Amino acid sequence: MSYVLALLLGWVGFSLIKRLMSQGSVSSSKKKTGQKMLACSVCETYIPEQDAIIKNGKIFCSKEHSE
Numbered sequence: 001m002s003y004v005l006a007l008l009l010g011w012v013g014f015s016l017i018k019r020l021m022s023q024g025s026v027s028s029s030k031k032k033t034g035q036k037m038l039a040c041s042v043c044e045t046y047i048p049e050q051d052a053i054i055k056n057g058k059i060f061c062s063k064e065h066s067e
């Protein structure tokens with residue numbers, strides 16, 4: 001049964017690393033560029049906060065996607 005434990009530990013470790021990496025990339029890109037990146041709700045493209053169009057609490061990359 002030890003292989004089940006190993007698998008479980010591996011999965012937990014993997015999801016922890018994945019979570020840490022996604023958090024790290026967000027904060028590092030913020031530090032590097034000094035701006036927040038936002039994902040478009042239509043195409044999920046990341047755009048700088050200053051270029052994002054925010055409409056009804058949703059984020060869009062372009063005027064076309066906000067309509």
Ligand SMILES: [Zn+2]
Nearest residue numbers: 040043061065
């Ligand atoms: Zn878009």
